[in-house]
Amino acid sequence: MPYNNLIYLLVVIIILATRGIPDEPAFSGPVTFLLLAGKTLLFAALCHYYFRRPGPFQASAYFSLEKRLSILAVFNFALDVYLLDIKFYFASLPGSTLLPTLVPYAGVALFLCYLVLVWNRSRPAYNLIFGGNHSGQAFLLSNLKLNLVILLPWLLITFVADLLRLTPLEPVKRLLTSAWGEPLLILTFFLLLLLVFPWLATRLWGCQPLPDGPLRRRLEEFCRHHRVGFREIMLWPLFEGRLLTAGVMGLSRHFRYLLITPGLLQTVNQEELEAVVAHEIGHVRHRHLPLYLLFFLGFALLAHLASLPMLAVLLNSELLGGLMAVSGQTAGAIISLLGTVTLLTLVIVYFRFIFGFFMRNFERQADLYALSAMGHAAPLIRVFEKIAGPDGRIRDLPSWHHFSLGQRIDFLAACDDNPRLIKQHHRKVGRAMGLFLLLLLGLLLAFWQLPGEQAEEQARLRLAEIIIKEEIRREPENPVWRQHLGDLRYFQGEYRAAIGAYEEALGLAPEHPDVLNNLAWLLLTAEDTAVHDYPRALELALQAAALAPQAHILDTLAMAWWRNGERDKAVAAAKAALAASDNGRYYRQQLEKFRRQAPPQPPEPKP
DSSP: HHHHHHHHHHHHHHHHSSSOOOOOOSSSSSHHHHHHHHHHHHHHHHHHHHHHHTOOHHHHHHHHHHHHHHHHHHEEEEHHTTTHHHHHHTTTTTTTTTTTHHHHHEEEEEEHHHHHHHHHHHHHHHHHHTTHHHHHHHHHHHHHHHHHHHHHHHHHHHHHHHHHHHHHOHHHHHHSSSHHHHHHHHHHHHHHHHHHHHHHHHHHOOOOOOOHHHHHHHOOOOOOHHTTOEEEEOOOOOTTTSSSEEEEEEESSSGGGEEEOOHHHHHHHHHHHHHHHHHHHHHHHHHHHHHHHHHHHHHHHHHHHHHHHHHHHHHHHHHHHHHHHHHHOOOHHHHHHHHHHHHHHHHHHHIIIIIHHHHHHHHHHHHHHHHHHHSSSSSHHHHHHHHHHHTTTTTTOOOOOOOOOOHHHHHHHHHOOOOOOHHHHHHHHHOOOOOOHHHHHHHHHHHHOOOHHHHHHHHHHHHHHHHHHHHHHOOOOOOOHHHHHHHHHHHOOHHHHHHHHHHHHHHHHHTTTHHHHHHHHHHOSEEEEEGGOOHHHHHHHHHHHHOOHHHHHHHHHHHHHHTOHHHHHHHHHHHHHHHOSSSOOHHHHHHHHHSSSOOOOOOOOOO
């Protein structure tokens, strides 16, 4: 269950991260609230219907139903984000301007509310199938704590990232604005978090140290014999401590914890308990925990690389424009949706087939370590039989991240009879890890060869061009979009195209001061001197200044006077620009320039 929830939460975070905050919601506030409430009530009714008494009778049916409803919860949440534009309303939360992470936090909280509806209706069936007696509050609280621990690294990292952006310390600000500054700081915090995360998780779960006594001392001696140290052996009260399970957390022995549920201690004997502990020691000895971290870093790298081809195809073809015309959506919305689909497909493929393959075989390696440590497979096989239950209700339950208990039992028995299978399995895992490391190395080389900042800037400009052209198509009478197109062409150095866009804007709004000003500035300052037209620029600047005597427009007028050989008028206009400005450093430099430098010779009148 935790591994499935990890995938669900990862998908939710991707949906939140790839969907921007819209300028306007699709529906008004009251309509959005009614649709959200109605959709939530329908989802609650479905949970009640499928888990109604007597509910599913078999463990496989229970887990299958829980998975389907959890996936439906993810789909329900995606509708909230993409159809109801719920992020627009979350963005109005107090403090979200200073701490933007409050918006995705609110989104994750909404998704957890959907899961609470599933857990609330699944509890009676869970108790019936697994012989539990979990109270409603304890069942919900255990599920919430389990998911909060999964979310904890993301919550802390994003919160620290927001705090770093608010820091008044100049060295930190300079580091953040550098190319690798923010990723470096986040990576440093992430590595520190890896060390203290087990301590935080055990506190959140309410774990307590195993009391001193013969049992604890024997387990400590067993761990020392296998040269594995733990900071603490903890009682793990998962689902009121009734689950039969154990776990290990922590990369370093100084921050590593061995977790054992009270239910397991009450069910197994001393030899069987040592077999379970040997299994957990096997994870440490085979270095599975740092390898899990490597897999997550590999996914982050693969996700980053996978987004680039999609964006390149969209921006360098007519596909994006066609999708915008067909769907009626903005370029940003389409890129966001396709980015989400790409990442979600990658999540399913990567975790289900690559990460899942290694998890299953890592568990088998840990089982084999327990076999070797105990001298035979019988103790661990007996534990698996007890977990499966007297009627074997979950013995053959399939899982993407674990072989079924039946498969693990059969493999252990086969290895007990034929020890050569143990070496064969380790060689299989070693070869697979070698292939994965080669893939990861290839990804790193591809990442190293990624286009630099110039290519990224070109992609952003191309996206801006697509968006502007789409807005021109949607609002052909709005001069602002043609002004933006002119500004973009000016930035790109396409001066004649920029002049054409400005002229079209003036055709729609002859007295638009910003268009007049920007066209005048182009005619005065363009690097291509062939497009210079100082007399016309002066006419345009005078018109703009008469309509809106703002600092930047008066600065253009000053430049126009100066270019036309009128130093005194240029100085007067520069003084007016300085007086109208809030930040006068640039305008003061302009004033000094016009005072000290002789104006160029007036150009010959153009025929």
